[in-house]
Amino acid sequence: MRILKNHPIVLLTLVAVFVVATTVPSAYAYKYNMTSGVFSLPSDATQINVKILNRSAQNLTVFLEVRVFGASGSWNHSDTAVRTIGPEQFLSYFGTREGYGYEILVLADDLSILPTVAGCDSLGNTIAGTTILPADFIIHESPKVVEVILDNLPAGQKDGARTFIGMWCKSTAAGYYGTDSLYSCGSSIDTYILTPTLSVAGTYNVYVRWTAFSNRSTAVPISVNHTGGLTTKTFNQQTNGGKWVLYGAYNFDEGTGGFVTISDINGQACADAVRFELVP
Ligand SMILES: [Ca+2]
Numbered sequence: 072m073r074i075l076k077n078h079p080i081v082l083l084t085l086v087a088v089f090v091v092a093t094t095v096p097s098a099y100a101y102k103y104n105m106t107s108g109v110f111s112l113p114s115d116a117t118q119i120n121v122k123i124l125n126r127s128a129q130n131l132t133v134f135l136e137v138r139v140f141g142a143s144g145s146w147n148h149s150d151t152a153v154r155t156i157g158p159e160q161f162l163s164y165f166g167t168r169e170g171y172g173y174e175i176l177v178l179a180d181d182l183s184i185l186p187t188v189a190g191c192d193s194l195g196n197t198i199a200g201t202t203i204l205p206a207d208f209i210i211h212e213s214p215k216v217v218e219v220i221l222d223n224l225p226a227g228q229k230d231g232a233r234t235f236i237g238m239w240c241k242s243t244a245a246g247y248y249g250t251d252s253l254y255s256c257g258s259s260i261d262t263y264i265l266t267p268t269l270s271v272a273g274t275y276n277v278y279v280r281w282t283a284f285s286n287r288s289t290a291v292p293i294s295v296n297h298t299g300g301l302t303t304k305t306f307n308q309q310t311n312g313g314k315w316v317l318y319g320a321y322n323f324d325e326g327t328g329g330f331v332t333i334s335d336i337n338g339q340a341c342a343d344a345v346r347f348e349l350v351p
Contacts, residue, residue, distance in 0.1 A: 128158045217349040219267045221331075222249035223342050232268065232327075235342075237261030242341060244282035246313020252282040252343035255335035263342035266330040269323050274350040276320050279331065281341035283312025288338030296330050297321035308341050315346055323347070 224233045226241045237257030244252065255261035269275070279293055287308035294303040295318060304318065323329040331345045 130158065131156045217351075219269060219347045220248075220344060221265045221267045221346075222344045223251070223253050223263070223265075225251070226253055232266050233264070234266075235261065235263045237335075239263055239342060242282055242284070244284045244312065244341070246282050248280050248344035252341055254282075254284070254287070254342075255340045257335075261335045261340070263333045263340075264330055265333075265342070265345045266327050267345070267347050268327050269325055269329060269347060271349065272323060272325045274320055274322050275329075276348040276350060277318040277331070278315040278346040278348065279306070279318050279333075280315055280343045280345065281306070281308045281312055282343055283308060283310055284339075284341070285309060286339055288335065288340055290337045291340040292334045292336060293318065294332040294334070295319070295321060296328070296332070297323055298328070305337070308339075312341075320350060 221232055223239075224230060226239055229235065237255065237259055238261060239253040240256035242252045242254045244254075253263065255263075277295055281287075281291070289307040289309055290305040291308045292303050292305050294301055299322060302319065302321065306316065321329075329347075333340050333342045
């Protein structure tokens, strides 16, 4: 049964449905581009695997979703995997079932080094007529996450993105972002640190926010750690509460290397929220 082969209209329809229906992993959704293709296999296909060839000189990390078109005439199996393929190496994706057609989604970490996809046997030998070249892929630009807002946790709580030194208490001041804001209330120097997870490297406008109160410091040091180093500025937190204040634009790597630190070394400080906005 070679339902897919030589039926371009059927192929296009299946590809289109597949692209819409696939749930892209969130870790890839912002930075990776999506390609997909469908090919058919010989009618006597048994335990056919998928071979991904990285023809570039650098590592290629791919998220794969593979669906198998079975002898019953319907899609009967689906697998997903994340793999890193070395330069000029290929990945044989095993564990798939007997099938007559494959539908493959490849999310590559660099669109310029699209891999070649083909069916192969258990030894990794390409099956004739099953190679998909990048030119045959449908390319879909995934949406980018352009904004990350990090709010304070309730007083006394920490997690991987929000932590503190000393003591921070719930503020009753108005204008907070989220559910509340915090003010420094320890007996020594209190520090609040917010570490967003940035899904894509780039230049970000950093905004800071606080609730204003009459006993806040007029020179609260707020530091931003970025790829260029550490920048510190001071802000009068007796005014301008309850709104996003542009701190500046800085470059950040992907991940959690960038963070914002608020200190009460000059007197009472407020920690409310920070916002990172990707500059197009
Ligand atoms: Ca808040």
